[in-house]
Amino acid sequence: MKGRLVTARTDLLFVYGTLMSMASGALGQGERLRLRREGRILGKAMAAGLMVDLGNYPGLVEPRRWSPAAVGRSTVVHGELLALTDPEQTFSWLDRYEGIVPGGRACEYRRDVIDAVLTSAPLRRREANAYIFQGGMGRARIVPGGRWTTGGD
Numbered sequence: 700m701k702g703r704l705v706t707a708r709t710d711l712l713f714v715y716g717t718l719m720s721m722a723s724g725a726l727g728q729g730e731r732l733r734l735r736r737e738g739r740i741l742g743k744a745m746a747a748g749l750m751v752d753l754g755n756y757p758g759l760v761e762p763r764r765w766s767p768a769a770v771g772r773s774t775v776v777h778g779e780l781l782a783l784t785d786p787e788q789t790f791s792w793l794d795r796y797e798g799i800v801p802g803g804r805a806c807e808y809r810r811d812v813i814d815a816v817l818t819s820a821p822l823r824r825r826e827a828n829a830y831i832f833q834g835g836m837g838r839a840r841i842v843p844g845g846r847w848t849t850g851g852d
Contacts, residue, residue: 710786711827712738712793713746713815715778716757716847726755730796734781737789744780744815744827750847751832751839757847758807758832758839776845780815780827790828797830807834 712734717727720740749760759776783789790810798806808830815827832839 708812709826709828710783711741711815711825712781712783712786712789713744713778713813713827713829714781715746715750715759715776715829717755719779719847722847724755727796730793733792734789737785738781738783741780741782741817743777743818744825745775745777745818745845746813746815746827746829747774748776748813748831748845749774750776750842750845751836752842753807753832753834753839757842758834759829760832760836760839764833764836774845777847778815780817780825786828807832809833 714734716722717724718731718734720731720735722731746759747762749762751758751760762774794800794810797808797810799808799810800806810828811831812826813829813831814824815829817823817825
């Protein structure tokens with residue numbers, strides 16, 4: 700699987716794991732601080748998908764990749780929606796952090812545009828960039844409720 704880059708059609712970013720503002724672990728700490736400088740949090744959000752635990756960090760799995768074992772599990776991933784000041788600049792370093800290199804080796808994630816829903820009243824659907832897990836599911840465990848609560852250490 701090659702890391703796939705998309706042209707950012709939106710200045711929004713959906714984060715759901717170590718990049719969330721409330722994450723406390725060392726993994727992603729510098730990136731969280733940088734995201735705070737380069738954007739602003741619009742609020743809590745959710746997206747269709749299945750959250751899997753990959754050890755020190757989670758992955759959002761698209762509905763088309765769900766296994767039969769996922770049936771009846773949470774099909775919503777909880778996270779935050781951020782508005783980026785300069786998406787091109789932010790994605791240049793964030794893609795590298797996520798291991799995405801144009802024409803590079805196979806990687807676990809790709810960046811794509813998904814539908815995210817701000818959970819504040821009234822609910823609002825927004826197109827947002829997100830990092831989608833595309834690696835092997837062999838070591839992945841489903842995260843009940845779709846909320847990443849581990850600090851990331």
